[in-house]
Amino acid sequence: MKSTVEEVELIRKSVRAFCERFPEEYWRKIDKNHEYPEEFIQALTDEGWLSVLIPEEYGGAGLGLAEAGAILEEINRSGGNAGAGHAQMYTMGALLNHGSEEQKQRFLPKIASGELRLQAFGVTEPTAGSDTTNIITTAVRQGDKYIVNGQKIWTSRAEHSDLMLLLARTTPKDQVKKKTDGLSLFLLDMKDQKDNITIVPIETMVNHATTEVFFNNVEIPVENLIGEEGKGFKYVLSGMNAERVLVASESIGDGYYFVDHAVQYANERVVFDRPIGQNQGVQFPIAAAYMDIEAAKLMRDRAAELFDSGQKVGAEANIAKYLASTAAWKAANATMDTYGGYGFATEYHVERKFKEARLFMIAPISNNLVLSFVAQHVLGLPRSF
Ligand SMILES: Cc1cc2nc3c(=O)[nH]c(=O)nc-3n(C[C@H](O)[C@H](O)[C@H](O)COP(=O)(O)OP(=O)(O)OC[C@H]3O[C@@H](n4cnc5c(N)ncnc54)[C@H](O)[C@@H]3O)c2cc1C
The missing domain is CATH 1.20.140.10 (Butyryl-CoA Dehydrogenase, subunit A, domain 3)
Known part of the structure; x- marks a missing residue:
């Protein structure tokens, strides 16, 4: 249900009060040392702010973008950097709109409680850039799993996430009718596959915990495919x-x-x-x-x-x-x-x-x-x- 103007204002006030616990000196130190604001993200999760887009039946607040936007806005206005945790909100649409009921039940309550973090979104690749339909990381079906090989770049927060929402090619480019076909979306359990994943931090001007991620025969069970194969884009x-x-x-x-x-x-x-x-x-x-x-x-x-x-x-x-x-x-x-x-x-x-x-x-x-x-x-x- 849509929040009233007063309710959104109340959210803003609460987030402002929350952010006072993380003053600018906190963020300055994090930035200087290129650290991840672990304490901030944990507190944000514990207090339920990161899971506002998750429906109530799965443990979230069941709110909309108006409220989620107000939360991120207030964090940044306070001098903080919501970028350390925004991906959980960014990626929620794919899971909510295209994930199966079984996937929602399996993942959403744990994401809402903070038991699992979904903070990594693996789309961009070095040779494709803005042309996402040109990605070459492959996911090849073998029985009841997909085997992933390839590389992503600029995958932010990969070192601080349990799950990655991953876009990979399941049909070679020369075998699809439309260039937007043949790509599939997966929920990859990075902790489970840590021996097959190499994460290399990228030194950047901005402290964003961003990385290159290399996949070497990474296994994803078919039940972690989101929606239909080939429709991920x-x-x-x-x-x-x-x-x-x-x-x-x-x-x-x-x-x-x-x-x-x-x-x-x-x-x-x-x-x-x-x-x-x-x-x-x-x-x-x-x-x-x-x-x-x-x-x-x-x-x-x-x-x-x-x-x-x-x-x-x-x-x-x-x-x-x-x-x-x-x-x-x-x-x-x-x-x-x-x-x-x-x-x-x-x-x-x-x-x-x-x-x-x-x-x-x-x-x-x-x-x-x-x-x-x-x-x-x-x-x-x-x-x-
Ligand atoms: C700190 C950081 C964090 C990021 N986090 C993530 C993440 O978590 N997950 C993820 O998947 N990606 C992430 N990205 C990647 C980001 O989405 C891409 O950098 C962005 O989409 C641009 O792609 P590119 O860098 O390959 O630029 P390119 O595609 O190489 O483009 C370079 C420049 O050329 C311009 N250009 C290219 N083609 C055209 C055209 N046809 N017309 C006009 N201009 C054009 C672009 O606008 C751009 O200015 C991150 C990037 C950064 C820097």
Whole structure:
């Protein structure tokens, strides 16, 4: 059932209170040491915030994207990084909409309780990039299991997850009618197959626990295939609208974080005998970014409402993701300029959030691909690839 405005506000207030236990110094230390925020994720799980999208009969709160988005937004607005745990929400759509009743009963209660973590989403491959239909990791059926060989890249949180939602090729590319066919979606039990999986962390500008994952004769029982064999790309795509709305929420949280900080700093910092915020050259970029964030938030709210009421949402979800990530980036730059040299000092936290906000222009889908979606599917311009 749809939450009222007051109920969503109550969720926001509770999440804000929760985040006070994980202040910016906590995140600064995690970032500096390239650690995974284990304590934060465990507490978030224990208090049920990560499982809000799981229906009540499987141990979750049975809420929608409006509420899930509010949670991620508040985490990022507090100075935290929801990216450490967002995949459980991102991947939920595939399992809920396309998983069998048996799979839901087997996995969802354990995911909701935190006994199992579903934090890894293995789609991207080095040679395919944004062209997901070009992936070459194979899953070959042998009796009652699939044998997986190949490689994923940028598989975030693989070292901190029990399960991976994995997209792999079950029919060779030259044997499918449509290039979107022949890919299948699996729930891989990584702990069970740890001897056949090699995980190599990638050093990155942003602390995102991201890795390369190599599969060497990894076994997946047939009962872990989600939906029909060969239809995995369709399932991933349908889940992506939810992912876009959620990532937009994280960006909106980042955007407000920057504006909150820029305003405070601009009011306090005195140069030439006046607060720097008195200069329109400092005020205007902050005000402009704030307006963009407000507009993106409206589009995110609209997309979440359409999604939660089961309506078509491809255009709105993509537009929300684009507007929110670019608004957050505009706010990030305005804040860097406002802080001057101090923006570069880690103790002011701006540089950490700056790096985190930049990621969402590229992942989980690059904004060029969003532009391409809107050009083709919303405006009816010719397909470019
Ligand atoms: C920190 C991090 C975490 C990530 N986590 C995950 C994860 O958990 N799971 C996962 O599966 N993936 C993950 N990704 C991968 C991410 O989804 C991809 O990086 C992203 O989709 C872009 O793919 P690519 O890097 O291969 O870029 P490419 O596809 O090589 O594209 C490079 C550039 O060219 C542009 N481009 C390419 N083709 C076109 C075109 N036809 N028209 C216009 N522009 C084009 C792109 O927009 C991009 O700017 C992560 C990435 C990062 C950096």
